[in-house]
Amino acid sequence: MRPGVLIFWLLAVPMVACALLVITSRNPLRSALFLVAHMLLLAGMFLSLSAQYVAAVQVVVYAGAIMVLFVFVIMLLNLGGAQKMDAAGLGWALGIAMSLGLAALFVGTGVWKSGLHAGKATAKTLAQGGTAQAVGFALFDPELPWLFPFEVASIVLLMAAVGAIVLAKRKL
Amino acid sequence: MSFAVPTEHYLLLSAVLFCIGVAGVATKRNPIVVFMCIEIMLNAANLGFVALGRHFGDVGGQIYTMLIIAVAAGEVAIGLAIIVSLFRTRETIDLDEADLLKL
Incomplete structure (x- = not known):
């Protein structure tokens, strides 16, 4: 297995697991911590896509600032884990059905075998396309x-x- | 130019994460967790943008991602302020209780 492929799977599997734990945790604070882990893994994914600057912004703004705001509000409201905060019965089933329907739509349109035409990516754009300099000049x-x-x-x-x-x- | 991991893999991962976010938004009643699920969906879109930007050798995908991050920061600030004022007036933030606009 090539190292790039290995890194992809090492990042992708925990990322999906963290996203699932965000929506299955009963305690909002635990959800927030799993979301931080999810965002840090996504920053690693951006690095593997050679988007270094976006990865840094992801860590500083998302995993740093936005998540601090979330945790701050959870602490401020201090609701405790006792409140039942999940939709029950029909609402839950409808939500899952909606998500699965959307997944079926994505699979039906064949997102992974769409046959993207080859872009203008070169070794140069890969090596330098994601630095702060390149992004700033384009901006x-x-x-x-x-x-x-x-x-x-x-x-x-x-x-x-x-x-x-x-x-x-x-x-x- | 061929990549070690094809762009389609990233797009499929992005689709999976988006669906997880949709499931969370539809099944949760705690607006803070609903917000977190919206963040998952935004992140999934960001992953798609960056992957396609790499595919086409265009830095625009990364700039889109940064604009999305800026909008997400503003959205979280406003949304959490709404949750705080909702809690202040109703003593609960359960989304099923906030039905004043319902017919």
Whole structure:
């Protein structure tokens, strides 16, 4: 087995297991910890896809900032594990059926044998396409369409920060 | 250019993770866990974007992923603020209890 294939399976199997544990754990805090593990494994997957910069952002922003926010709110609300928080009976069956139906749709469209036409990937894009330098140059290149979405993202983040304060603060 | 692991494997993994996220959103009543499942779905989409970006030798897939991460950060901030204010007014965050908009 080639090392790349081995790494893929070593990352993919725990990743799916962690995702399943997130949705089967009764305790939300345990779900959050499994989600952290899931995101760190995904960062490893990004590394194996030679997207180093995105992997670093994934660890810092997702596994760091966003998950701290989750754990903070779980602690703040302090609900305890006693509350039953799963849909019962029909709702549960419908949810699983929905998920399996979606899976059947994906399999039916043949996502893994779609016959993607060969791209322009070369050894050079693989070696250098994921560094912070390459991503930054593409992001601010006036020839490419990414500059405007980047600026809009900053406005979205500002609006989210203001909105979160307005929603959660008792008295402004 | 052929890869050690074909792009289709990554797409299939992404599809599996997305389905797990959908199952969680549909079966959980704790909105915090529902949010976590939405994060799983967003992550699955990110994996698909990065894999296809590598396949086509285009850095756009990675930039899409970073924009998604920015939007996800904002979404989590707003969503958790809504959960906190929901808890403040109703003393519970059970999603089945929050049915004021239901006919």
